[in-house]
Amino acid sequence: MKPEISFRWLALPLIFLLFAAALCTKETGPLPDVVATSGTFSIYEDDMSGTVYVPVEISASADKTVKIYYSTSDITALAGTDYMAVDSFVTIPRGKVRANLPVTIIPNPSRTEDAAFSVHITRAEGAVLQPFIVPVTIVNTDYARLAWSDEFEGSGLNTDNWNYELGNNNGWGNNELEIYTNSTANVFIENGNLIIKAIKDGSTYTSGRITTQNKRTFTYGKTEIRAILPEGKGIWPALWMLGNNISTVGWPKCGEIDIMELLGQQPNKVYGTVHYDKNGHQYTGSSYMLSSGTFSLGYHIFSLVWQPNHMKWYVDGQKFFEVNSRDLSAFPWNLPQFYIFNVAVGGNWPGNPDETTSFPQQMVVDYIRVYQ
Incomplete structure (x- = not known):
């Protein structure tokens, strides 16, 4: 006897084929541009x-x-x-x-x-x-084009480039002792050099602090500064930069770049540092030490190569520090900065002068050159 074949079971494959064909022929709409x-x-x-x-x-x-x-x-x-x-x-x-x-x-x-x-x-x-x-x-970031320089060749400080900062400003946040002036006793040009001189008069210390704020500001480039540095306990020379937006965002959100700082009691060692804000003041840096002699005995070239999200510090062509935005999630140094040159006296970091410190002490700057 022949088995009975149900029409219902024969129809299932046909239904499946019709459904698949419908899927294949379904319109998908226009392609995007x-x-x-x-x-x-x-x-x-x-x-x-x-x-x-x-x-x-x-x-x-x-x-x-x-x-x-x-x-x-x-x-x-x-x-x-x-x-x-x-x-x-x-x-x-x-x-x-x-x-x-x-x-x-x-x-x-x-x-x-x-x-x-x-x-x-x-x-x-x-x-x-x-x-x-x-x-x-x-x-290109070889920074071979001279964008600006001051060779300090005139008879006095060029105030088209520089501002004087004056007074003690409550110790400038560091309990410093000096009073900054615009006197030619403290800031002057001599033999093609800028001289910033710290002077002791009794218990009073005067010195100089000059900036390029709102006059010469830069974003990225190579800075070279040729200088002779002072020495002595409590003497604190610095070549550094601040964000030109400091008046609106404040410090340290504006970012600070210390190209060179020296503690006078360590006259053979300089520091490169950055200061910034990340839930409060933060900083990182490194130092460079001469193999012989001190920075007060002759000229040395202090350099900063500042690239987008990356900075490198050099002394006489020798790199001693670098920082980048991968290391620091807060990186405020992609905006214009201005230069500051000063010689501080006393303060939290160097301590105060003592009987071993001789005055006057001076920083001699041959030039600043900025390449972009």
């Missing part, structure tokens, strides 16, 4: 990440993965020398609208000017694309 990237893009040649990212996006999230193809070509930058050539793609996952096109930058110390290349966004899968080109500039 790739939006042309606008604006200018740049990266510093020694950026710590080593990669520039060109953003790309689509007009609406897609219901499947989108592929964006891109390549690079030279303008003035050279593939293989200034950057790594690319011919690749990125994906925008389903439900997302953005991706970044990465290009690796190669530091090129032989190049002394900016260079550029093009990123070509050429085609897409899963989206509608009208090809477009995005230029990218590699910003």
Whole structure:
């Protein structure tokens, strides 16, 4: 006897096939557009990440993965020398609208000017694309162009560049003893040098403190200062910088860069430090010690190389300290700063002068040069 075949069971495969066909033929709607990237893009040649990212996006999230193809070509930058050539793609996952096109930058110390290349966004899968080109500039950070200098060649301090800060200001926050003046006894030009002289008169100490605030401010570059430093217990010379926004945000939120500080009782050792705000005052720094002699016996060059998110300190071309934004989550030094030169007397850090300290003491500055 033949088995009975149910029509209901025969119909199930047919129903499944019809359902699958309906899924395959279901309309998914129009494809999103790739939006042309606008604006200018740049990266510093020694950026710590080593990669520039060109953003790309689509007009609406897609219901499947989108592929964006891109390549690079030279303008003035050279593939293989200034950057790594690319011919690749990125994906925008389903439900997302953005991706970044990465290009690796190669530091090129032989190049002394900016260079550029093009990123070509050429085609897409899963989206509608009208090809477009995005230029990218590699910003040179060799800082070979002299942007400003003061060689201190005139008959007096150039007040187009410098301000005098006056008084004791309640010890300048450090219990310092000196009174700053604009007297030519304390601040003067002599034989092509700036002299800042600390003088003792009885129990009174006078000295000089000058700044470039609101006159000469800079963001990034290389600073070189050639100077002879004073010595003696309680003598505290400094070549340093503060954020030009100090009047609005205050200290230490403005950021402080100490290019050079010296404690007179340690005349063969200088310090480089940064001060900043992270739930209150924070600082970090390092020091450099001469192998022989002291900083009072002759000229030395104190240098700061200040790059975006990265700073390096040098004495006579020898690096002794660096800091970057990876180490410090609070990094206020991407805004303009001004210079301060002063010789303090006494205070919390150096202590006060004693019977071993001879006066007057002076800091001699041959020049300050700023390269960008």
